[in-house]
Amino acid sequence: METLNPSTMPLSIFEMVSRSSTMAKAVLVLLLIFSIVSWAIILTKFIAYRKAKQEDQSFLRVFSQSSSLVNIYNFSQKLKYSPVARVFLTGYSELYRYSGSNDQGREAGMTREVALSEQDLKGIGLSLTKAINHEIERLAHRLDFLATTGSTTPFIGLFGTVWGIMHSFRMIGVKGSASIGGVAPGIAEALIATAAGLFAAIPAVVFYNYLNAKIRGFTARMDDFSRDFLFMSEKDFLRKPVDY
Numbered sequence: 323m324e325t326l327n328p329s330t331m332p333l334s335i336f337e338m339v340s341r342s343s344t345m346a347k348a349v350l351v352l353l354l355i356f357s358i359v360s361w362a363i364i365l366t367k368f369i370a371y372r373k374a375k376q377e378d379q380s381f382l383r384v385f386s387q388s389s390s391l392v393n394i395y396n397f398s399q400k401l402k403y404s405p406v407a408r409v410f411l412t413g414y415s416e417l418y419r420y421s422g423s424n425d426q427g428r429e430a431g432m433t434r435e436v437a438l439s440e441q442d443l444k445g446i447g448l449s450l451t452k453a454i455n456h457e458i459e460r461l462a463h464r465l466d467f468l469a470t471t472g473s474t475t476p477f478i479g480l481f482g483t484v485w486g487i488m489h490s491f492r493m494i495g496v497k498g499s500a501s502i503g504g505v506a507p508g509i510a511e512a513l514i515a516t517a518a519g520l521f522a523a524i525p526a527v528v529f530y531n532y533l534n535a536k537i538r539g540f541t542a543r544m545d546d547f548s549r550d551f552l553f554m555s556e557k558d559f560l561r562k563p564v565d566y
Contacts, residue, residue: 343489349482349515353475357522360471363464364529370403371461371536377404378543385410385547391417405457405540406547412453413551416446417559438559446555450548457544461537465530472527479519486512 381404384397395414398407420442438446490509 343486345485346482346489346511346515349478349485350518353478353482353515353518353522356471356475356478357518357525360468360522360526360529363467364525364533367465367533368529371533371540374403374405374461374540375536377401378406378540380404381407381410382543382547405461406544408457409450409453409544409547410551413446413450413548413555416449417555420445438555440560443552443556443560447548447552450551454541454544454548458537458541461540462534465533465537468526468530468533472523472530475519475522475526476516477519479516479522482515482519483512486515 381394381398381401385394388394388397391414394410398404398410398414401407417438420438487509490512
């Protein structure tokens, strides 16, 4: 059986990385940092969005079944992740503020004697819109890093590859040898940077689009709820015109 000479055996990826230049190693370390931070953001957001969706469903179920705003208010305060619950808390506080109720009235519950004007309803609607925008910003926090990773790391990897190829050709010029055996290892080392850049960029782009789709779902639920809350406020608390 023919045995391979250890000097002619193909190098592993780790060996090629260890033999690469300082600049190539710096590029790979930078790409590794991008990849680790991206995956940390992806996992954190995935868990947070799943909890938020579960709490949204629980809140909407309670909101549709309960006839007491105070009970809904008490339940929503227990929810830490639900964007819809936080929008409700904003609308509930604005409803009391425009009605002129105090904290004791809040504990006693909203009464049918509260009368809101059309202007009050517009103010509540504006507050709900601001609350929704704030929740969208909170949900999208740090997702811009995924977009930056997806658009930047391929070019960082390409820079590492170009630098590695330049280094390989410089070594060829120094040694005066242009054989495939002398060129191939240097080119392979250089191409690792491109592969690492794509390895960091592809998951970042995929999950950036995936998480943004989740945010659109949260936004749709918050918009639907804000319309339901305004309709309920108009139906139950709008000041009726007096007929003479």
